[in-house]
Amino acid sequence: MTVDFETAADPFRRELLAHCYRMLGSLHDAEDLVQETYLRAWKAYGGFEGRSSVRTWLYRIATNACLTALDGRAKRPLPFGLGTRSATEDDPLSQDHEVPWLEPFPTDPAAIVAERESTRLAFVAALQHLPPRQRAVLLLRDVLRLSAAETADELDMTVAAVNSALQRAHAQLRDLTEDEVVEPADAKPLLDRWVKAFEAKDIPAIIGMFAEDVVWEMPPFPQWYRGPEMVAWHLEHQCPAVPHGARMIAAEANGQPAHGLYLRAGDGVFRPFNLQVLEVRDDRITRVSSFFDLSLFPRFGLPSTA
Numbered sequence: 001m002t003v004d005f006e007t008a009a010d011p012f013r014r015e016l017l018a019h020c021y022r023m024l025g026s027l028h029d030a031e032d033l034v035q036e037t038y039l040r041a042w043k044a045y046g047g048f049e050g051r052s053s054v055r056t057w058l059y060r061i062a063t064n065a066c067l068t069a070l071d072g073r074a075k076r077p078l079p080f081g082l083g084t085r086s087a088t089e090d091d092p093l094s095q096d097h098e099v100p101w102l103e104p105f106p107t108d109p110a111a112i113v114a115e116r117e118s119t120r121l122a123f124v125a126a127l128q129h130l131p132p133r134q135r136a137v138l139l140l141r142d143v144l145r146l147s148a149a150e151t152a153d154e155l156d157m158t159v160a161a162v163n164s165a166l167q168r169a170h171a172q173l174r175d176l177t178e179d180e181v182v183e184p185a186d187a188k189p190l191l192d193r194w195v196k197a198f199e200a201k202d203i204p205a206i207i208g209m210f211a212e213d214v215v216w217e218m219p220p221f222p223q224w225y226r227g228p229e230m231v232a233w234h235l236e237h238q239c240p241a242v243p244h245g246a247r248m249i250a251a252e253a254n255g256q257p258a259h260g261l262y263l264r265a266g267d268g269v270f271r272p273f274n275l276q277v278l279e280v281r282d283d284r285i286t287r288v289s290s291f292f293d294l295s296l297f298p299r300f301g302l303p304s305t306a
Contacts, residue, residue: 025076087223101219116255262306
């Protein structure tokens with residue numbers, strides 16, 4: 001008996017969303033491309049001959065849709081990845097909405113380890129520096145574990161071209177050490193201290209949790225800060241939060257701990273300010289990426305007030 005399209009295809013919707021996100025660096029764009037993938041697949045399902053699994057077939061459609069979408073588009077960076085120097089006290093803050101910034105991705109704490117590791121913010125940011133086809137090859141081979149022959153078939157490439165693209169991608173990403181990142185559940189004591197210190201705007205306590213080479217970035221602001229002293233200066237002089245004028249609600253993004261930060265408005269209501277994504281290694285916070293796109297809050301299950 002022929003299985004209907006919805007029954008055959010729906011189980012793969014979540015993993016296809018993660019795949020499109022890795023390719024595009026945008027949650028919003030990934031959602032659109034998954035919709036496009038399912039529309040294309042639904043229209044073509046009557047001619048699906050079963051020479052591959054439905055999952056592989058869907059990935060072929062999704063990957064090629066992403067490659068088409070990426071044609072001519074600028075890469076999606078984070079401020080740290082722009083190649084600019086760390087900001088100082090002399091650099092005024094200024095937003096840049098012309099840059100298509102990398103966006104965070106909501107991960108389920110119960111998600112499989114492979115998804116959590118392959119959506120790490122630093123990993124996805126590094127992927128955006130690869131040419132789109134190299135990016136696709138690396139994801140199909142290293143994340144989805146397709147063979148070189150299967151990858152070649154997915155992308156209409158030769159096996160030799162696939163192997164060459166994978167080698168070049170590995171050469172560019174060889175410095176990543178994602179296996180050292182601490183899982184959110186393992187960092188709970190540190191995160192509890194972080195929330196307490198940030199809500200009180202206790203700057204000495206905040207910077208006491210940082211690694212010496214900590215990076216603080218805030219898209220759409222292209223300025224970023226390195227080191228506890230510069231982050232402390234930023235928090236003291238540029239962050240509008242006041243002691244006990246902030247609340248934080250825990251979330252998870254890219255397999256990493258995250259918090260929705262709410263500031264108290266003039267009417268006393270705590271409203272969304274930004275979404276913080278933390279990277280933790282060796283019981284130290286090594287990076288804070290604060291996203292000022294407030295449309296992300298409902299996508300992460302965060303309320304409109306706190």
